[in-house]
Amino acid sequence: MRALLIAAVFIAAPAPLLAQEAEDDLSLPPIVMSTEFPGEVEVEPYQRSNANAGATPFEGTEMWETFGGAEGVSAIVETFVERIVADPRIAEIFMAQDQVRLRRTLKEQFGYILGGPVAYSGRDMRSSHADLGIQSADMGALVENLQIAMSEHGVPFRAQNRLLAKLAPMRRDVVTR
Template sequence: MAMIVIAALLLQAAVPAGEEPVAPYVQQDANAGATPVAGDALWRAFHGRAGVDRIVEGLVARNVADPRISDIFKGQDLVRLRRTLKEQFCYILGGGCTYTGRDMKAAHKDMGLQQADLGALVENLQAAMRAEGVPFAAQNRLLAKLAPMKREVVVR
């Protein structure tokens, strides 16, 4: 019993005041929402880890500044968001990363995301990929991998 109390206190101490910890979940690559592509051509087209890092940084910055969807990101853990997006993109693009985030349905639960929100996010992702110089065909391959996730994140 004492171990449970200690664990609870440590968990509370690790979470900033006023914020709830992320509910426990099974960490597995399947949570990324898509299987990785075969080979390394797509990974190279995205300029490897450094390119993915720049794309994610640009995407998050665009989303936070975008008046259409900026409210969605208020109060979110942007450090965690950046980390899990980098892992997700790296995993899907065949970069050999492990994805440690929640599954798409759980990660977006109760956010009330609409089709227009997703459209704005995709536009921002495309702009971030263009800024990185990712070829159009490579952009489309990633978007095709991400598109089925719409069923899990958009409210019907």
Template structure:
């Protein structure tokens, strides 16, 4: 009986520790901190910072946090514009997009998000590429 229970416990362990992507990102608070870190790095990146001249960065922080929280299955509503409308006429290039993603990855690394979870988030953002890049 004891052996059976031990086996059952071992079999159930991976299930019990399987966290949702939202949890692995640290929920709303973790996502907010990751987006803040990403935007801070964008602010120091002369390749792309010009796109943010005159932009209300607190508002963009709030909206990207909501959006990421929403796409990873968290309890958040996204209240901003569509990606197509909000990036229209900005002239974001493939290289600009990659630069921002680079900062997002470093931000996730700093917050110790497991690599598999990092890749899951990137896969959820990838379909937005065509609406953002011109």
């Protein structure tokens, strides 16, 4: 993934030179890699806040422990992202996204909401999904893949639903069409 992105930087860099003869509009902005998070593409600056996670966290650490702590959440997110980029219903939406960043911010978001000692550094749900064009049925497919990922990693069904209840209202910001 990192190799691809670095390659993309080199390909993107000379593009403006070539484009000058044609139309300047066609040139893509250069891809700048993040210095803070190696392997991730730099994003537009934004105000960081745990409030961006879009849900109030559970009290105590019971849910965090039920999900297996940092290790458990990490494994769930890895399986979840693997599934969504392979799911023909929604793969197109996420294939063009920075999956390194996606995995990190999802782990932070779930960890924070589950009551873990984790801060969320990502963008809020509205701005992070603004350009993805997600439909209601895509949201359903996302939830389903998350359910399967949680089951695969041994999260009891009731605990799954408690987390999903926190995530469900985000549909208002995630679904844009």
